[in-house]
Amino acid sequence: MKFNLQTRWNDHTPLYIQLANRLRDGIHEGQIAYGDALPSERVLSELTGTSRVTIRKALDQLVDEGLLLRRHGSGTFITPRPEQPGTSLSGFSADAVHCGQAPGSIWLVKMVSVATVDEAAVLALSAGTLVARLARVRIADEEPLAIEHAIVPVAMLPSIELISDSLYAALDHHGNRPSNGVQKIRASLATPIEAGLLSIKEGAEVLRIERRTFLADGTPVELTRSAYRGDRYEFVADLRDWCENS
Amino acid sequence: MKFNLQTRWNDHTPLYIQLANRLRDGIHEGQIAYGDALPSERVLSELTGTSRVTIRKALDQLVDEGLLLRRHGSGTFITPRPEQPGTSLSGFSADAVHCGQAPGSIWLVKMVSVATVDEAAVLALSAGTLVARLARVRIADEEPLAIEHAIVPVAMLPSIELISDSLYAALDHHGNRPSNGVQKIRASLATPIEAGLLSIKEGAEVLRIERRTFLADGTPVELTRSAYRGDRYEFVADLRDWCENS
DNA sequence: CAGTGGTCTAGACCACGGC
DNA sequence: CCGTGGTCTAGACCACTGG
Structure with missing residues (x-):
């Protein structure tokens, strides 16, 4: 994985947000193909030196946004078709x-x-x-x-x-x-x-x-x-x- | 709080879902007035014998649904106006x-x-x-x-x-x-x-x-x-x- | 079977609100 | 100041997938 997952702790935005942002950028820039699997949560956790709970919270966000897709027992994947979501009630x-x-x-x-x-x-x-x-x-x-x-x-x-x-x-x-x-x-x-x-x-x-x-x-x-x-x-x-x- | 927060662990739906459901029911049945504060997360955690993380996950759901409102440093409140958010749908x-x-x-x-x-x-x-x-x-x-x-x-x-x-x-x-x-x-x-x-x-x-x-x-x-x-x-x-x- | 996500715990420290 | 929610950790067990 060629993600840049460095986080800066001086900037005090929450870790899980920083991680979500970096992952989102990485996905948008195509550093991982659509449909491919992400490294497992435990691996990501080790790569970034954060706990698994934090990684999960970051992934939760991207799942909510429709960017990622989790399959129990199998892995976490980039959503196959890139989507252009819009929220029902927003301008x-x-x-x-x-x-x-x-x-x-x-x-x-x-x-x-x-x-x-x-x-x-x-x-x-x-x-x-x-x-x-x-x-x-x-x-x-x-x-x-x-x-x-x-x-x-x-x-x-x-x-x-x-x-x-x-x-x-x-x-x-x-x-x-x-x-x-x-x-x-x-x-x-x-x-x-x-x-x-x-x-x-x-x-x-x-x-x-x-x-x-x-x-x-x-x-x-x-x-x-x-x-x-x-x-x-x-x-x-x-x-x-x-x-x-x- | 007159919430019925008993959970049944034989039924193996996740604890945080059971808790969210019971809280949601309690709110809908008016056991807490709109605008009132919920017991603090730590108290709820003690009341239910679950960890604070689990309580938070349950509350997260209700916040997503628009039923609850969190105010940092102040408390968690029932959303003042009963809402029917989102788009209603029919087949x-x-x-x-x-x-x-x-x-x-x-x-x-x-x-x-x-x-x-x-x-x-x-x-x-x-x-x-x-x-x-x-x-x-x-x-x-x-x-x-x-x-x-x-x-x-x-x-x-x-x-x-x-x-x-x-x-x-x-x-x-x-x-x-x-x-x-x-x-x-x-x-x-x-x-x-x-x-x-x-x-x-x-x-x-x-x-x-x-x-x-x-x-x-x-x-x-x-x-x-x-x-x-x-x-x-x-x-x-x-x-x-x-x-x-x- | 080994590896994955899903859940849960018992602590900890921080930032904010209101008294 | 204390109590609140917000974040984070290290570890645990389960349920599921897939070879």
């Missing part, structure tokens, strides 16, 4: 950081205008409501990943200029963090304009997501329509507490 | 009924076979595990809507013949109803075979969903890969209780 920047990709964005539109009839209907606004209109191309790892078009009633967001990277951070700042919402997800094909912005072919597959969010009292906060590149993005939904079903 | 039949469409299906495959390497890896099964393989075309309103391909370890489903319409009903019948899982959703294009089965054009957009589900103790129950017609299906995710994000 874009958080997703990107979580995956170790450098987030970025290019502004297309940043203005105040009147909600269209369609938008007003979907968000249950009265006709003619003023909204901030925020459209961006989202970048990850220096490649376009998605087009995002958000509509927010100006009442929710007095100062449109304050939005730097994160819409939710700005909303939070005004005490208007949404508390619930609905997302609709469907498969579709890229329009010529979208294809250009996303650097994909016209007619390539895209994932369209429409998100509506609300304050706890039901006041609409946001309507975001996005188109994600089908070849680079995967929507991950965490399923807890099953309901009645099929 | 196919429930979805269809919910939309007022007549559900139906055509069996493509219904057999027992060996898990492929890929399947075994994704479900964390050991190589060569026997699985029931269930593939169907799902119909709604007399038109094909999706292709569904489910894999279930035979241990979960002794009698493959019992599956009539609903996989979950059959699992439930054996006491193996999954309690949690993950879904991955991405946009893609229909292969020629899929196009034929779904009555759409080759290269038309489809929504691919991969669902993995597990028992409460983490035992894998099901791996289902589906392809939904992009022009007829939309995945709806309910967002409750926002997390930290972008």
Whole structure:
């Protein structure tokens, strides 16, 4: 194993975090092939001069992230297909950081205008409501990943200029963090304009997501329509507490 | 604390799982008020006659589930607002009924076979595990809507013949109803075979969903890969209780 | 069978919170 | 200051995998 597993104990970030980071980097840099087995926990423990419990905690993290896969009695393996997880309830920047990709964005539109009839209907606004209109191309790892078009009633967001990277951070700042919402997800094909912005072919597959969010009292906060590149993005939904079903 | 923390060691489910379950029940039954503090880890450890590490692992679970909240130097608290985190999920039949469409299906495959390497890896099964393989075309309103391909370890489903319409009903019948899982959703294009089965054009957009589900103790129950017609299906995710994000 | 991950223990020291 | 959670250790036994 050519992992660099040196840890610096002057820096007082926990050992298991340092180890997890170094392993993650090693995996992303391809120092171990996908599907291969990691050294056993006992070996790693010896290699790094830490206890097995600490190694386990580091591995736990990577397993949670979907990078590793444990098989009882057999070993710990790099997940065969590298995945692009996204969390069901997070905004874009958080997703990107979580995956170790450098987030970025290019502004297309940043203005105040009147909600269209369609938008007003979907968000249950009265006709003619003023909204901030925020459209961006989202970048990850220096490649376009998605087009995002958000509509927010100006009442929710007095100062449109304050939005730097994160819409939710700005909303939070005004005490208007949404508390619930609905997302609709469907498969579709890229329009010529979208294809250009996303650097994909016209007619390539895209994932369209429409998100509506609300304050706890039901006041609409946001309507975001996005188109994600089908070849680079995967929507991950965490399923807890099953309901009645099929 | 009026928790019933007795554990039975004959039943050999891990101690920390038993403890987590008992605590969760106690909380749900309201034996501790929302917002109140739990006994300290050291006290719990003494109360239950287990080590602090084990208590921590049990608490870790409940923290993950959003039931508990830790504050360094202060204590561990029941999360103030009872939450229903994550995305609620339903199987196919429930979805269809919910939309007022007549559900139906055509069996493509219904057999027992060996898990492929890929399947075994994704479900964390050991190589060569026997699985029931269930593939169907799902119909709604007399038109094909999706292709569904489910894999279930035979241990979960002794009698493959019992599956009539609903996989979950059959699992439930054996006491193996999954309690949690993950879904991955991405946009893609229909292969020629899929196009034929779904009555759409080759290269038309489809929504691919991969669902993995597990028992409460983490035992894998099901791996289902589906392809939904992009022009007829939309995945709806309910967002409750926002997390930290972008 | 030997080797793997899964669980568990009984200690230890640290960093933080609140009195 | 004491009590809290956060981290870490060294060792143990079990259950499982695979040859």
